[in-house]
Amino acid sequence: MNAVPVQRLGRFIVRTVLNLGRFSVFSLQVVRISRYLPRRTRRLMDELYHIGWLSLPIVCVSGLFVGMMLGLQGYNTLIRFGAADSLGAVVGLSLIRELGPVLTALLVTGRAGSAIAAEISSMVATQQLDGLRMMSIDPLDLVIAPKSLAMIISMPLLSALFIVLGLLGSYIVGVIFLGLDGGSYIASLESAIVFQNDVLVSLIKALVFGVLVALIATYRGYTAEPHSAGVSRATTSTVVTASVATLIVDYIITALWGV
């Protein structure tokens, strides 16, 4: 019998378990070192600017057009059943429960997550992290923790903004372009949204996605091989892993919350 596939499977499992173990240890170290963050306020503000503020244009534009698209598609579907007045509820629920946090996480992963992984991995390749260790400065403290926290803070805020812009886009298409009654649109939106089931879950999802993307991006960068190919692998792997993890965790949270 050919044992090679079994060996490969075994190696894959061992490697996966090892990686998960290392990732867990890394995450715990980041959490532990985060208690020193109050003295890194300046660095945290810099990272909030790079991760949060610079992601605003892409999140706002995407949110607006996703909302416009949902408004158009929703209107064309609902009009067949004579339920066009429910457009606000349909778009609102879609955006708040799912599309807002998930699409924001995917967009921020592509823009800021990849940038974090690329920056940290090139610091590994050019020995900048070793340079910090030689100065008795923990790279987790100076580099990793501020980036992670900035990502965790930014994600729910960006997601909320995405949703607001999405609702605005849908309003523009439904009410201004297609002639729906503005009052009906707002009323159906208000009556359909429940804070605990919709808004709170949305914020929790965004927060969890922020933690996921932050840890995956920093871990991939921090453990990158110290050469240019390592930088590119870390960046690609961050985008792929964080995107897939976001979708899986989204399903788990939705299933657990029971909505």
Next chain:
Amino acid sequence: MDEPKSRIHLELHNLRFKWGARTIFEDLSCAFPGGEISVVLGASGAGKSTLLRMIACLTKPDSGEIWLDGETELTCMPERQAKHFRRSIGMMFQGGALLDALPVFDNVALPLREHTNQSESQIAREVQAVFESVGLHEVDRLLPGELSGGMIRRAALARALILKPEILLCDEPFAGLDPSTIRLVESMLVEANRRLRITMIITSHNIPSTLRMAAWTILLTEGVALSGPPEELYKSSDSRLTRFFAEDGVGRT
């Protein structure tokens, strides 16, 4: 081979180290004199940078011991203690390893901001003094990416010296530099050694500069170390030494 006649600052005993399947150090033993410039020579892949990393407790050998002043064993030091020990070591990395995102001034001031309670004005004075000592002018607000190769080495040396270390490790400080810049960096290192009396360990391929500046030389070859004063090593009839110097193409006079 030989042991230094002066005070021994660092002693390496029977180091063994494998990188994957490749043996880097088979049974490496050598010593570094205190307050002098020692140059570690060796072909690419001989383990020169690894040796520096081991002294800095960034890499642990598979076996063997590294003694500081004959009192402290470094290889079994826990990370917390190693972190404290590294404050007494400066390291100048091959590419400088300056933080790309910070201006040169902030790069050099970083160790002071992290490890001392000095005010910003005191820090500024110390940074300007060390800039002066390595011949750097008007680079405070420049980013490392805006500096030339020679300036990067000087900034890296300034950062390595800012905490007044007892040991300075320099990884290939002359690599990729033109002859006049090599002379400049060389004179900076000699001057720093003369002024501060720190133990310097420099890895290099550059035999002429080694002969000019080194008080002690170590050649890493075939996983072991051959050491002695530079002229002695250069004139030795040991086949490993003659081969190394011949391959380097410098020739003997």
